[in-house]
Amino acid sequence: MSKKNTIDSLGTLVRLRSLDVDRLQADMTTQEATRTRYQNNLARMDSLTVSSGATGALPPVLALNCGAYKQNVMAMADLHRTDLALHEANMAVSQRNLTTAWTKRELLGKVLEQQETQLARAQDRVVRKREDDIATQSWMAGRTA
Template sequence: MSKQNTIDSLGTLVQLRGLDVDRLQADMTSQEATRTRYQNNLARMDALTASSGATGALPLALALNCGAYKQNVMAMADLHRTDLALHEANMAVSQRKLSEAWIKKELLGKVLDQQQQQLSREQERALRKREDDMATQSWMANRTA
C-alpha cells in the first residue's frame, strides 16, 4: 500500500472520528437540555409545595385536600429527582464516551500529520536527488566537452 493511500485512509478515519465526536456532542447538548428541564420542573414543584400554604388553619376537608395535594406534588418531585440522578449518570457515561472519541480523533490526526510530513520529506529528498543527479550529469557533460 502506498504512502498516499495510507494518508488518504487516515484522512478518512479522522473525518469519521470527527463525525462521531460531532454526533456525541449533539447528544450531550440534548441531554443537557433535558437535565435543565428536569431542574426547572423540580423548582416549579418545590414552589408549588411551598405556595400551597399551611394546612392547619383550614377546615378539615380542605386541609385533607391540601395535604393530599402537597403529598402528591412531593412524591412527583421525588420521582423527578430520581429520574434526574439517573439521567445525570447517563450523562457522565456519554461525557466519557465523548472524551474517548475526541482522544481517538486527536491521536489519529497526529498520526496523519506525521505520515504527511514523512511523505513530504521523502518527496523533497527524491526531488533533491534528481536535481543533484541532473547537476552531476551536466557537470560531467561540460567536463568531457
C-alpha cells in the first residue's frame, strides 16, 4: 500500500472516530439533561414534603391523610434517588467510553500527522534531488562549453 493510500485510510479513520466522539458527546449532553431533571424533581418532592406542614396540629383524619401523603412523596423521592444513582452510574460508563473514543481519535490523529509529515519530507527530498541533479547537469554543461 502506498504512503498516500495509508494517509487516506488514516484520514477516514480519524473522521469516523470524530463522528463517534461527537455521538458520544451528544449522548452525554442528553444524559446530563436527564440528571438535571431528576435533581429538579427531587428538589420539588422535598419541597412538597416540607410544605405540607406538621401533622400534629391537624384533626386526626387530616393528620392521617397528610401523613400518608408525606409517606408517598418520600417513597417516590427514594425511588427517584435510586433511579438517579443508576443514571449517574450509566453516565460514568458513558464518560469512560467518551474518554476512550477521544483518546483513540487523538492517537490516530497523531499517527496521521506523522505519516503526512513523512510523506511531505519524502516528497521534499525527491524535489531537492531533482533540483540538485538539474543544477549538476547545468554546471557540467557550463564546464564543457
